[in-house]
Amino acid sequence: MILVNEPLFLGNEKAYLNQCIDTNWVSSDGPFVKKFEEMFAAYLGVKHAIAVSNGTVAIELAIAALDLQPGDEVILPAHTIISCPMGIIRRGAVPVLVDVDSETWNLDVNQVESKITPRTKAIMPVHIFGQSCDMQPILALSQKYGLYIIEDAAEAHGAEYNGQKCGSMGHIATFSFYANKIVTTGEGGMVVTNDDVIAERARSYRNLCFQPQQRFLHEELGYNFRLTNLQAALGVAQMENIEKLIAIKQEQGANYTSRLQDTPGIQLQKVEPYAKHVYWVFGLLLDDAVPFDAFDWAKQLLAKGVQTRPFFWPIHEQPVFHKMDLFKEESYPVASKLARRGLYVPSGMGLKTEDLEKVCVIVKETLSVYAA
Known part of the structure; x- marks a missing residue:
């Protein structure tokens, strides 16, 4: 049987996992998490990368970090994984669909503007199967109507649009590191952004909205979306290659x-x-x-x-x-x-x-x- 997917480990994966075990750093507080975030941000050329437990929650975290409200609309393709509309709906926002191009199978940019209403707050282009969406028209609509761009780059590690890496063009972007992805941590994901305020919100929501001054006093309800040091160790080794x-x-x-x-x-x-x-x-x-x-x-x-x-x-x-x-x-x-x-x-x-x-x-x- 020729399997549909098998991951490949080329470098320091075993050594870094052993390091986690030898030092007892297996939780999300371990040093590999920060290193993975720094390597990923540097690779994309963005300011912030926030590691999370999987690609699905990365989408949910991105929606929360943008502070989308109930009734806000997000435009996205009808051809994508259920995680995309699920993250929108769980925030109380409304997914609005457009069809995809018959040749590239990506979001049909010619259909997007007709779906924009006064309630539209964001567009979510999904880079399908490793090829970028046509981002220039999407970015132009973002500027024209004042909309957020949420890139789903789960399938597009290292893919580019006119020399720009997927995940670096929108206000916020999400990645998955599931076992079949180019970079894998088994499960895992990343939220990336150049916006300091959005990044701060994402980090807070990822970690139960603990407060630096008083850890167990909460002003908002967050999530436990943390990535473990073990998973991040795999990610660091993968990023090296x-x-x-x-x-x-x-x-x-x-x-x-x-x-x-x-x-x-x-x-x-x-x-x-x-x-x-x-x-x-x-x-x-x-x-x-x-x-x-x-x-x-x-x-x-x-x-x-x-x-x-x-x-x-x-x-x-x-x-x-x-x-x-x-x-x-x-x-x-x-x-x-x-x-x-x-x-x-x-x-x-x-x-x-x-x-x-x-x-x-x-x-x-x-x-x-x-x-x-």
């Missing part, structure tokens, strides 16, 4: 592209000139004429020893949101198509070249009925 990890991903992306770009029956994610694509995963979209959907295709591939994962199920079709009377009558056809006809093939850091080549052969075999 981040350029090597990105190079592996880009080589995978180039290899998959060269072998699959002319395959009848599938569409690859379009890579735009503005983007440094880091190929977090390599997605494939079935043409409409292929006589099976992504779920049937995944079964065929699995039977031949290739594990895959589906694309995100669209936000507007999530039953949990219909129970909240959200998105019931809304339609986002590109997001719906991606959910039904898209999947990604093995893309882990530990993927061997010979396994990648085998995946491509099997993909073509399963599509032979279309080619015929």
Whole structure:
């Protein structure tokens, strides 16, 4: 079986974990947490990085740090993970959806302005599968209407837009370090910003809103979103090799592209000139004429020893949101198509070249009925 993901540890991961154990620094107060934050901020070129326990709570913390209020609206793509609208809703704010571009699979910037109302407070571009959204039009709307930009860069470690790193362009940004991410701490996340006030709020909310003067006297309700020193130790070791990890991903992306770009029956994610694509995963979209959907295709591939994962199920079709009377009558056809006809093939850091080549052969075999 060729697994969909396997992480890769190239350097000091074991040594740093042993250091945590030898010094008894395993909690969030350990020195690796601060070092991880400093390395990550320096890599992105931002002032502040606040380490948290996972990428989902990073989004929730970002929303809280911006002090969004009940009824405030946040515009985001219909094609994304449920964590994005979930963080908005839990703050009492309202997610407002737009469809995604049919070629890049990122937020369709041409649809955003029509969704802006007097209640809109933020736009959340999600950099999908390792490629940046088209940020210039989004930043222009931010300036025109006075809106926050919340970048979800969970899948875009090291990705760039016209030379600027994803996560460094908005008012605040979030990252995930789940096991399948380019930099991994098993679980874990980061909130980054250049704004001192937003950073101070994020740090306070992350740590139960303890006060420096009197620790157990609370003026606000915070969260326990802390990252442990053990996890941060992994993160530091990973950051020491981040350029090597990105190079592996880009080589995978180039290899998959060269072998699959002319395959009848599938569409690859379009890579735009503005983007440094880091190929977090390599997605494939079935043409409409292929006589099976992504779920049937995944079964065929699995039977031949290739594990895959589906694309995100669209936000507007999530039953949990219909129970909240959200998105019931809304339609986002590109997001719906991606959910039904898209999947990604093995893309882990530990993927061997010979396994990648085998995946491509099997993909073509399963599509032979279309080619015929």
